[in-house]
Amino acid sequence: MTARTHPFRRKTSLATYQETGVFWALRLFTYVILGFGVIIFSTIIYKGSPAVFGSQRLDTTFPFLHNDFLFTKPQTLHVFKYRGEIKQMSAENYYAFVGQAPDAPPTPAASPATASALSSTGVNASDITDHETYSYAAGGIWPQIVGTVLLVIGSMLIALVLGIFSAIYLSEYSKQGPLISAIRLAIINLAGVPSIVFGLFGVGLFVLAFGWNISLMAGWFTLAFMVLPVIITASEESLRAVPKGFREGSLALGATKWQTIYLNVLPYALPGILTSSVLGIARVAGETAPILFTAAYATSDKLPWELNISPDRLHSGFLGYLEYPFAWLHDFAFHGVNALPYHIYVVSSKIPQNAYTERVQYGTAFVFLAVVMIIALASVLLRIRLRSQLKW
Amino acid sequence: MMDESNPTAQAVEVVHTPVVTASASEKAARLNAPTVIDINHVDFYYGQSKALHDIHFPIKEKLVTAFIGPSGCGKSTLLRCLNRMNDLVDGTRIGAGSIKISGIDIYDPSVDVIELRKRVGMVFQKSNPFPKSIYENIVYGLRLQGINNKGRLDETVERSLRGAALWEEVRDRLHTSALGLSGGQQQRLCIARAIAVEPEIILMDEPCSALDPIATVKVEELIHQLKQDYTIVIVTHNMQQAGRCSDITAFFYMGRLIEIDATEKIFTNPTQKQTEDYISGRFG
Numbered sequence: 001m002t003a004r005t006h007p008f009r010r011k012t013s014l015a016t017y018q019e020t021g022v023f024w025a026l027r028l029f030t031y032v033i034l035g036f037g038v039i040i041f042s043t044i045i046y047k048g049s050p051a052v053f054g055s056q057r058l059d060t061t062f063p064f065l066h067n068d069f070l071f072t073k074p075q076t077l078h079v080f081k082y083r084g085e086i087k088q089m090s091a092e093n094y095y096a097f098v099g100q101a102p103d104a105p106p107t108p109a110a111s112p113a114t115a116s117a118l119s120s121t122g123v124n125a126s127d128i129t130d131h132e133t134y135s136y137a138a139g140g141i142w143p144q145i146v147g148t149v150l151l152v153i154g155s156m157l158i159a160l161v162l163g164i165f166s167a168i169y170l171s172e173y174s175k176q177g178p179l180i181s182a183i184r185l186a187i188i189n190l191a192g193v194p195s196i197v198f199g200l201f202g203v204g205l206f207v208l209a210f211g212w213n214i215s216l217m218a219g220w221f222t223l224a225f226m227v228l229p230v231i232i233t234a235s236e237e238s239l240r241a242v243p244k245g246f247r248e249g250s251l252a253l254g255a256t257k258w259q260t261i262y263l264n265v266l267p268y269a270l271p272g273i274l275t276s277s278v279l280g281i282a283r284v285a286g287e288t289a290p291i292l293f294t295a296a297y298a299t300s301d302k303l304p305w306e307l308n309i310s311p312d313r314l315h316s317g318f319l320g321y322l323e324y325p326f327a328w329l330h331d332f333a334f335h336g337v338n339a340l341p342y343h344i345y346v347v348s349s350k351i352p353q354n355a356y357t358e359r360v361q362y363g364t365a366f367v368f369l370a371v372v373m374i375i376a377l378a379s380v381l382l383r384i385r386l387r388s389q390l391k392w
Numbered sequence: 393m394m395d396e397s398n399p400t401a402q403a404v405e406v407v408h409t410p411v412v413t414a415s416a417s418e419k420a421a422r423l424n425a426p427t428v429i430d431i432n433h434v435d436f437y438y439g440q441s442k443a444l445h446d447i448h449f450p451i452k453e454k455l456v457t458a459f460i461g462p463s464g465c466g467k468s469t470l471l472r473c474l475n476r477m478n479d480l481v482d483g484t485r486i487g488a489g490s491i492k493i494s495g496i497d498i499y500d501p502s503v504d505v506i507e508l509r510k511r512v513g514m515v516f517q518k519s520n521p522f523p524k525s526i527y528e529n530i531v532y533g534l535r536l537q538g539i540n541n542k543g544r545l546d547e548t549v550e551r552s553l554r555g556a557a558l559w560e561e562v563r564d565r566l567h568t569s570a571l572g573l574s575g576g577q578q579q580r581l582c583i584a585r586a587i588a589v590e591p592e593i594i595l596m597d598e599p600c601s602a603l604d605p606i607a608t609v610k611v612e613e614l615i616h617q618l619k620q621d622y623t624i625v626i627v628t629h630n631m632q633q634a635g636r637c638s639d640i641t642a643f644f645y646m647g648r649l650i651e652i653d654a655t656e657k658i659f660t661n662p663t664q665k666q667t668e669d670y671i672s673g674r675f676g
Contacts, residue, residue: 175482245520248477249582253533253589254510263532264522 048366147337219295234276576607
């Protein structure tokens with residue numbers, strides 16, 4: 001112990017306890033948060049993945065590539081006892097099973113007129129007992145996936161164009177002064193406005209004032225306005241991060257201001273802008289409130305491209321052929337869609353929660369996570385690609 | 393590099409001494425060269441503060457004019473007035489006087505600043521190659537003018553790189569990134585990029601301040617060659633550099649032109665006390 005008397009000897013004091021305490025408190029909080037995250041995500045993955053990958057899929061047929069959960073429309077789930085055996089069937093299969101048209105009365109067992117009749121498939125309706133139905137619990141969520149992807153792509157395009165334009169104006173053209181500072185402050189504050197407020201703004205302006213009704217178009221603009229503040233702020237920062245020398249060098253060679261920005265500033269700011277837009281994507285894909293009244297239907301018979309354009313809307317003959325694509329685009333943009341976050345809201349609050357509905361509830365949440373991750377991953381890859389080409 | 397009309401100068405060039413050692417009569421003839429830039433009683437303001445006070449002197453054709461002086465004396469400001477780069481800074485203005493290039497007032501509203509900058513090229517303190525290939529850096533100015541003819545671009549690249557004494561070093565890697573070049577090569581690339589658009593005047597804002605001594609020597613040799621074709625104005629903190637590569641030196645202090653004369657005269661026999669103090673290192 002004699003060697004331990006040097007001046008830098010470790011001493012135990014209040015400060016050492018404080019140091020250890022702070023370290024463990026910080027570590028504990030971090031791991032608790034991490035733990036909650038792991039629990040939430042693993043529950044969704046554990047309960048949701050069977051809907052996509054196997055054991056809970058209804059109507060399973062051999063080529064598993066045809067994934068009924070991902071690529072079919074939602075259907076009502078029929079649960080009933082048939083000769084004492086519990087059966088689950090999608091509406092389509094159920095009506096095939098009982099040999100009845102879907103628009104006939106849905107509960108044949110309860111209807112005395114058909115109770116004794118033997119249907120064409122040989123199923124005696126009186127053998128069906130304890131018949132229950134659950135909306136959306138059978139079939140898949142293909143329209144919801146399509147709707148979410150369309151909403152994300154359209155609104156991000158609008159938000160990026162508007163956001164980059166105004167960021168270029170703010171950072172490159174405008175004279176810095178009190179007015180521009182006020183505008184910048186207002187934009188930053190807009191980022192904190194709750195999404196339901198943007199939803200109501202969208203209803204007021206796009207749905208009612210512009211008369212766009214509940215449509216993809218109204219949803220695109222509402223979501224775009226919601227993420228614009230984030231995109232403008234981040235784009236401005238990315239533009240400012242481009243060295244001044246690039247601008248001066250270009251101008252000194254006789255470039256106009258716009259040539260300089262377009263050729264020698266914007267390309268180097270794009271990776272940064274895309275990074276910030278990844279956050280925007282997650283928000284656009286995930287928000288329910290802005291699309292609740294502007295773009296989303298709980299059910300929709302047709303996908304946006306499946307709408308029939310009635311011939312009497314078009315001119316006859318050659319002019320009609322010219323008009324057709326415009327009519328198609330019009331119907332595409334001005335028709336409401338389904339969306340994953342809204343579907344999660346519907347299936348978790350509007351239908352009972354039990355063993356029969358868990359598939360669609362957790363399955364939708366799981367697919368939603370996967371879709372957001374895939375879109376975000378795609379833009380990260382795009383950013384890395386841009387970044388490797390334009391490095392300084 | 394070869395000055396055929398002057399065998400003495402040629403002999404000097406061969407031993408790579410970029411010091412001007414022309415005869416007295418030739419020097420006098422040079423100083424009487426025609427005026428290209430006429431700076432006429434210029435006052436310049438950053439917002440309310442006056443940065444240049446009544447600057448008045450001519451810049452002669454195909455000579456190297458050096459601006460020296462302590463930091464903040466206004467030499468860079470004046471340089472950036474000559475191709476209107478100060479327009480980029482909010483709140484700057486010429487309060488009085490005029491700057492005429494070939495007799496045209498460059499601050500006249502009828503002047504197209506883009507055309508002006510094509511004629512008056514600039515090399516910056518910090519070398520600023522664009523993050524593109526060497527080739528694309530050189531042709532940037534031409535592409536801006538809508539020239540995309542490959543033969544013409546190739547020819548310009550070779551001519552400019554030869555002009556900037558860089559051709560031999562980079563001819564095999566024209567299509568690799570300009571950022572892979574060393575600091576001195578990058579600065580010479582910026583000079584090549586400036587001469588690619590065939591300006592008449594080249595402004596250099598402390599072009600060697602970020603370079604090591606060997607790279608500095610190369611750029612100075614290059615300046616010495618370039619003055620055969622271009623009028624060069626160079627701002628420098630390095631007085632030895634001004635002495636080595638300029639013909640005329642202007643000394644600025646506190647936004648005022650203190651003295652302008654032939655470089656040798658300024659460095660050996662200045663008329664103003666302030667100039668002598670600065671050059672002998674007593675302040676600045």
